Amino acid sequence: MVEEQDESKEKDEVIVRMSRREWEYVKDVHITSNYKEGFETLTPKEQDYTVKHLRDSVGIEFIAGLLFTFIIMVWSLYMDAPLKELANPSDTPLDERAPWYFIGLQELLIYFDPWLAGVVIPSILLVGLIVLPFIDPNKESGVGRYSFRVRPIAVSAFCFGYAMWYILIVIGQFFRGPGRVFYWPWEDKTVVKVVPPAEMVNFHIAGGFAFFILFFGACVVVPKLIFKNLYKSLGTVRYYIFVCLMAIMLLIPIKIFLRYVFDVKYILSLQIFNTALNF
Amino acid sequence: MEEKKKKDGEGKNIKELAKGTQVWKAIFGDLLFGEFKPFSPINSLMRGIAKIMQLHPYNMSVGGKRIIMYTFCLGGLSVFFFALLSCTGAFLMIYYNPDVNKAYANVEDFRYIVPFGILIRNMHRWTAHLMVMFVSLHMLRVFLTGAYKPPRELNWIVGVILLVLTMLSSFTGYLLPWDQLAYWGVTIGCSMGENAPLLGAKGPFALLESGKDVNSILVGGAAVGQPTLLRFYLLHAIALPLGITGLMGFHFWRIRRAGGVSGPL
Amino acid sequence: MTDKIDVKYLKTIREKSTAEISGSYEPGTLLGHPKTITRRCLFWGAWLSFWGLVSMWSFSVVRYLIPRVSYEPSNIFKAGKPEDYALGSVTLIETRKVWIIREERGIYALIAVCTHLSCQPRWLEKEQIFKCPCHGGQFYKNGVNFAGPPPKPLVRAFVEVSDDGRLLVDKDRVVDIDYILPVETG
16 A cells, blocks of 8 residues: 655654555545545554554464464374273272363362352352453553553452462362372372361351451451552442452452361351351 | 457466456456445445455554564464364364264274374364463453453453353363263363252252253253263354354454554554 | 324324223224324334243253253162171162162161262271262261261162062162161071
């Protein structure tokens, strides 16, 4: 399209000459830019900041794809995909594990009941991810660059959750041996470790309620006091959604800590209508 | 006819000669790259489609940065892996039967009998791992560069759904070799559904009885077995790839409408 | 009907409408009446029936996915004579996923599915416990959970001696934790 470029400095514009046919096409399709009859107008700044989509973006991605195809082929030649013995419904293997991206959830199963670890926590995670664009009050700044300073709370909150997910995966993948028992990397995972069952305790029911009320109360009040602008910029509804999501995220490491240090099985154990609700 | 064409062709170079042939016109003819005809209905239809789908080449604003250091090609590579998975998966389907008596033997055949079968299977497996990893890294990248902010909120949501579909795709593929790892991994995974509140048979406040809860939609019986294998196969080979493809198209279209990769401009 | 709508006419008709409808019925009067099918009424009717159809169809699809019959081994089966089981033994019937346990007081059957996440626990002869390899749940010989994540004891199935002297196990009939089928020793 671009045949020749003349800069007219008074107007701060670039004049791009094109054929009549190109102009007819551009005029109809490129509705987003400012055009004058017969000419495409872009400021020099805009010209510096644009790349050709097909050549500079998709092209590079395609080259990266070819590179990865090569890597995958070499990798596939040397490493075989795992295949164990034929499925046997009457024999559970000792070292059973989910695919690696679900191992984080499998780790949570050690600390929480299945309905929490397998259903409720992933659902809350998904809902949190979906509402994320709407609870971020910062609509303009920090777009298009990696910057911690412009939006420290958003970045640290997201990175905390993201890191926790991957830390759980690493622990589940590399630090768990037969029977989901903790193994240090230098210990032999083929030897079945016998761990004496610890005497686990539950919080008293009043203590459990008190813990949750205090915890959520603290989660609601403390950010207001520390980050003065947070409540103002978020607004009431978004603030409570944000704080609740963060509190639920924080509960996971807290429960792990309580389990390992104080042998707490459940913080709150309820019995409602013949159904056990254990948190 | 031929002679007349030759006569006309005298004095022209070979490119112009080639342009006159019917084959050239059939391939590069009016529909895509034809001469601009303002009143041709087909031409205006095609340009209308191109306008809506934004198919023409365009300049993308990236704030003067090198794009490879900005996106790290994570999204593009995810698409590339998806294409690679579709190819290798289609090849694997030729020799694979979703039958509990045959599946494991079929997968073993890839190693011992099918020429280069193990290569295709390995590529499929490792690419699947890479795709899950790259999709999640892509999400991190999008968050850190604030690319979910207006007008891209919907695209972020579509991206989250795509991440879930990618994981589900990988998870349903996990059962297909029908080995011990697959069987018990999926048994545990499906028991999660059984423990769902209200809708699962074993969960709190269960409304539905065992064998009729949400879990049995996936498993198709009391325990993981032949119905499960068939259901997972159909999900893995038809439903989820179709869903991913559709949502991916929408994802790209939204990116394109928003002016390409997010930038400060 | 003319093309133009006479609003005044419509209003008057509507005010009198009840009286008109309650009059003697002639075929076609209701159709010609302006109040019977208005455009808005048609719109909402179509919209409602569309969503009704969609919801009915989605319900049928969900129901379709839940099978009515599963081609699995029957849950009611015979498991040999009571004398076949030695005193203190724990026998796993692999195809049915059931343990038959013989104690001094009698025989009972435990379903070999962990109450945590449906793995199959293993019987450890030395420790005299069931242990689940998946998440380390542990049960006593009588099925009561004492360690690890399982929330409930192992499910105990109904056992009786059938007419031919063999044990009849019914996995669908869940019995209490202290149910034991008494067997005369001798």
